[in-house]
Amino acid sequence: MACLPDHKILAYLDDEITSIEQSLIRDHLLICPGCRQKADRYAQLHKILAQPVNSEPPAWLVPQIMKRIYAETPHYTAIAALIAASFIFFVTWIYIYFDFSSSSLIQALRLTSDSTASWLVNIIKTISVIYTFVQAAFKASHAFLSMLLNTLPGTTLVIAFVLTFSGLLLFATKRWLLKKAGAVKK
Amino acid sequence: MIVDEDQVLIKKTLQGEKKAFEELMRKYEKRIFSFVIRMVRNEEVAIDLTQDFFIKIFTVLDKYNFEFKFSTWAYRICYNLVIDHIRKNQSQVNSLDDDSISSKEMLSSENVIRHDGFNNLSQEETRLYIWQMVENIPTKFRELILLRYVQELKYEEIAEITELPVGTIKNRIFKAKEILKKEMEKDGLPA
Numbered sequence A: 001m002a003c004l005p006d007h008k009i010l011a012y013l014d015d016e017i018t019s020i021e022q023s024l025i026r027d028h029l030l031i032c033p034g035c036r037q038k039a040d041r042y043a044q045l046h047k048i049l050a051q052p053v054n055s056e057p058p059a060w061l062v063p064q065i066m067k068r069i070y071a072e073t074p075h076y077t078a079i080a081a082l083i084a085a086s087f088i089f090f091v092t093w094i095y096i097y098f099d100f101s102s103s104s105l106i107q108a109l110r111l112t113s114d115s116t117a118s119w120l121v122n123i124i125k126t127i128s129v130i131y132t133f134v135q136a137a138f139k140a141s142h143a144f145l146s147m148l149l150n151t152l153p154g155t156t157l158v159i160a161f162v163l164t165f166s167g168l169l170l171f172a173t174k175r176w177l178l179k180k181a182g183a184v185k186k
Numbered sequence B: 001m002i003v004d005e006d007q008v009l010i011k012k013t014l015q016g017e018k019k020a021f022e023e024l025m026r027k028y029e030k031r032i033f034s035f036v037i038r039m040v041r042n043e044e045v046a047i048d049l050t051q052d053f054f055i056k057i058f059t060v061l062d063k064y065n066f067e068f069k070f071s072t073w074a075y076r077i078c079y080n081l082v083i084d085h086i087r088k089n090q091s092q093v094n095s096l097d098d099d100s101i102s103s104k105e106m107l108s109s110e111n112v113i114r115h116d117g118f119n120n121l122s123q124e125e126t127r128l129y130i131w132q133m134v135e136n137i138p139t140k141f142r143e144l145i146l147l148r149y150v151q152e153l154k155y156e157e158i159a160e161i162t163e164l165p166v167g168t169i170k171n172r173i174f175k176a177k178e179i180l181k182k183e184m185e186k187d188g189l190p191a
């Protein structure tokens, strides 16, 4: 057998040849010091390549990436809170719009004004004006907050709860007044 | 469908578990960084690219197809990121030029070796020297040596990542080894 070309030696070392060729090459390497030296060098190279000199990334790399990734992404809990807040806001707003405008409240007040102390009327009037104002402010801030998604979902939730609670309080007051007026009428 | 350790971590990450993605990064950071730094030969750039890589992986993680191995998919993204960077900077930065073997480190390492005398090189020194040589062979050979030996990929996986035919890859790796062997002989490293 003639001397081995480099690619044959490499294929032999890589186990990428037929078993017949393999034994032929092995036999040649036994009798030919030149090819054996070449094969030894390639084997040494393989050994070195199989043990790469790994470069250590700086220790702060992973923590920094974590910070960047999770600052840029809103948390699932934050999104859930925002959805809940939006829902509560929506329900409150529908309530207020259809049933609960300050005019309907004042109408209810008028029905009962003869039998209710005037200070109560004034207080409720003031509250309903403030309520309308807060509602508008909340609507604006909500639009802003949903744009920023990530920002203060807790605050949105608190505002929505306050609005719902005070809305229900006003609703109950109106009911109470109407009931009273009905009683007066009877 | 294969469900391996990586895929469990990906599922957890997609469900919002922070620790899972951190674990995934820890598993791959060294190999990715070793690959990137040998390709770009600049630590700062390598750090930036490694960060870009993991952030990219995170943002496209929901597009990962569980029928394929995560590592192949990830290395492909990494490879494209690095090659894009090299292409963009090739005209500006001489040291990244394919055929120029002119880095300072190489010259200084050669000097050190000459002073010490080749035959006194320890195994560890030989290893460091060869890996330094790897950094200085042209990109089209270097990338394949790195994918094969740093990332420990099979030829078929390298073909998927680089979109080169397996035959071309084998041929180039063979040429790269020839170059490295010649360098070993030229510098009289012990056999």
Ligand SMILES: [Zn+2]
Binding pocket: A002, A003, A004, A028, A032, A033, A034, A035, A036
């Ligand atoms: Zn021979």
